[in-house]
């Protein structure tokens with residue numbers, strides 16, 4: 001039987017949810033307008049007053065907020081509560097440009113952890129579980145978010161953080177961990193290490209994994225499920241919207257339910273900003289209607305995604321988002337063709353290779369080049385050149401362009417303990 005953390009909300013009728021969202025949105029817009037000069041200016045520029053927003057149907061009247069705005073307003077410019085009411089910050093790694101700093105009141109933390117608790121319960125978690133959290137702790141939201149959710153559910157929580165993989169496995173065995181939380185690429189690495197240490201899935205008690213923070217394919221899901229003997233659930237979120245728990249997967253595994261009582265989603269055309277109807281692919285935009293310290297109205301995530309209101313067998317009525325295909329800025333344009341690293345991952349795993357790969361893009365004599373490096377599968381007996389040709393041809397069918405495939409030595413591609421780096425684009429160095 002399906003269990004819920006908050007059945008009333010998770011299974012609420014569309015009508016009641018709209019009412020709740022309307023009330024919260026109106027209050028949030030007022031809160032933001034009155035307390036954040038940056039927003040007041042954006043809204044004044046667009047000629048929108050808080051009174052113009054009476055419900056979700058008016059959402060489109062509000063200006064968008066982008067990552068560039070967050071940088072402009074860094075660090076305190078979007079704070080909607082006095083610092084004395086804030087108890088925590090979390091932050092992004094800041095590898096591309098200035099880091100994003102998000103602020104939390106105690107209430108913000110409570111609601112965030114609540115969202116993570118919903119995800120853990122949807123993955124089958126109860127107070128009987130031992131939940132091993134191997135997302136990074138510290139400024140990254142993964143560790144603290146799932147840690148808090150796990151406490152709420154009452155699981156015995158192992159705050160491992162990432163790294164030291166053999167130790168992760170010793171703890172997993174000694175303490176009988178039943179739920180694993182980490183990035184999918186780290187889950188794959190943990191699975192690989194488990195088998196290398198001479199264990200099988202019979203030597204561990206894991207039953208479920210809650211994996212997110214980076215794009216991953218269905219093929220990757222199957223590969224992890226097999227290697228760890230678990231059911232693997234997706235979880236999504238971003239620092240700007242608190243962290244993990246904006247949406248989470250249920251037993252149906254056909255997309256993630258968005259916690260609509262906290263976040264109103266929209267899909268827009270990334271070029272024109274026009275709101276797209278349900279079912280169309282576009283950029284995901286969120287409005288947070290309960291966050292106090294760092295509320296975001298119509299925040300452009302840059303994640304490409306599709307929404308669906310199709311009835312779910314788990315009983316939840318919360319709208320679902322499909323697995324994001326990656327960020328619009330992760331999309332590679334190679335010889336004019338749009339290529340997502342996830343398409344390459346799909347081909348590699350379908351053809352029987354482990355998800356250890358590195359994509360290299362460059363420009364030689366004014367022509368883009370695409371090189372895909374993947375580690376050898378020792379069980380394959382064909383000639384390497386034959387294997388490389390077969391992979392290149394499968395990728396040509398999927399992508400429409402011809403990559404150069406290199407099958408490399410086992411263990412020669414760096415394993416990820418957090419978010420995997422799958423692409424090196426050297427064209428950026430020439431620009």
Ligand code: DLL
Pocket residue numbers: 092093135141142143211212213214215216234235236237238239240243244245301303323324326327
């Ligand atoms: O990655 C928060 C998180 C932690 C989510 C743990 C899930 C689990 P950021 O570092 O700010 O926050 O990165 C957010 O990661 O905009 C997406 O592009 C990507 N992302 C997050 N979850 C998923 C997912 C955390 N399940 C950015 N599938 C987002 C695909 C994801 N991409």
